[in-house]
Amino acid sequence: xxxxxxxxxxxxxxxxxxxxxxxxxxxxxxxxxxxxxxxxxxxxxxxxxxxxxxxxxxxxxxxxxxxxxxxxxxxxxxxxxxxxxxxxxxxxxxxxxxxxxxxxxxxxxxxxxx
Amino acid sequence: xxxxxxxxxxxxxxxxxxxxxxxxxxxxxxxxxxxxxxxxxxxxxxxxxxxxxxxxxxxxxxxxxxxxxxxxxxxxxxxxxxxxxxxxxxxxxxxxxxxxxxxxxxxxxxxx
Numbered sequence: 001x002x003x004x005x006x007x008x009x010x011x012x013x014x015x016x017x018x019x020x021x022x023x024x025x026x027x028x029x030x031x032x033x034x035x036x037x038x039x040x041x042x043x044x045x046x047x048x049x050x051x052x053x054x055x056x057x058x059x060x061x062x063x064x065x066x067x068x069x070x071x072x073x074x075x076x077x078x079x080x081x082x083x084x085x086x087x088x089x090x091x092x093x094x095x096x097x098x099x100x101x102x103x104x105x106x107x108x109x110x111x112x113x114x
Numbered sequence: 115x116x117x118x119x120x121x122x123x124x125x126x127x128x129x130x131x132x133x134x135x136x137x138x139x140x141x142x143x144x145x146x147x148x149x150x151x152x153x154x155x156x157x158x159x160x161x162x163x164x165x166x167x168x169x170x171x172x173x174x175x176x177x178x179x180x181x182x183x184x185x186x187x188x189x190x191x192x193x194x195x196x197x198x199x200x201x202x203x204x205x206x207x208x209x210x211x212x213x214x215x216x217x218x219x220x221x222x223x224x225x226x
Contacts, residue, residue: 033212033214035214042219043202043222044217044219045158045204045206045215045217045220046217047214047215047216091157091158097212098211098212099211100163100208100211101148101163101173102158102160102214102215103160104158104159105157106156106157107156107157
């Protein structure tokens with residue numbers, strides 16, 4: 001069975017600095033997708049970034065980028081120029097190809113300090 | 115544009131009472147629909163998913179059931195709530211396979 005592990009329960013970063021959230025996953029499949037979701041205090045889940053496993057190029061969305069290491073089964077999220085509004089729980093998630101079922105990690109709580 | 119509505123936002127129910135949480139999607143047809151539960155301090159657990167009217171798949175055996183009476187409506191139910199049913203329930207939909215989900219705003223359920 002596929003599993004997603006987020007080993008950092010909590011992280012903190014100063015405003016305008018860069019922070020990296022870690023995620024590892026376990027699968028024997030080659031066709032899959034990886035996601036990062038953000039859950040601010042409002043608890044609304046928001047899709048931050050999506051990565052297709054067959055693409056070598058790391059996905060980027062404005063200040064958010066990933067470091068996808070397929071051989072190491074690692075999928076970390078880098079947040080550049082951190083803003084107070086980035087304070088949230090961040091969930092890494094895995095989806096096997098053609099299943100459309102998301103498997104989530106336990107999340108990392110990120111606090112951005114002024 | 116597509117929107118997803120979930121209600122109620124907050125619910126406090128006594129043990130043994132019934133439950134009905136509703137989720138509807140607008141602006142699309144034949145979406146894949148999902149119910150997740152988030153227990154305090156934990157990740158999200160998939161409870162049910164549906165790929166069409168009347169088609170329900172259960173991921174975890176428990177005190178809950180789901181139904182999809184209409185194309186864009188997904189209902190989570192229980193006949194008798196347990197204390198362990200407390201949590202934050204999220205409905206989600208996806209426009210196509212492997213695209214990712216859009217989530218509703220969630221329901222905080224407290225069973226007392």
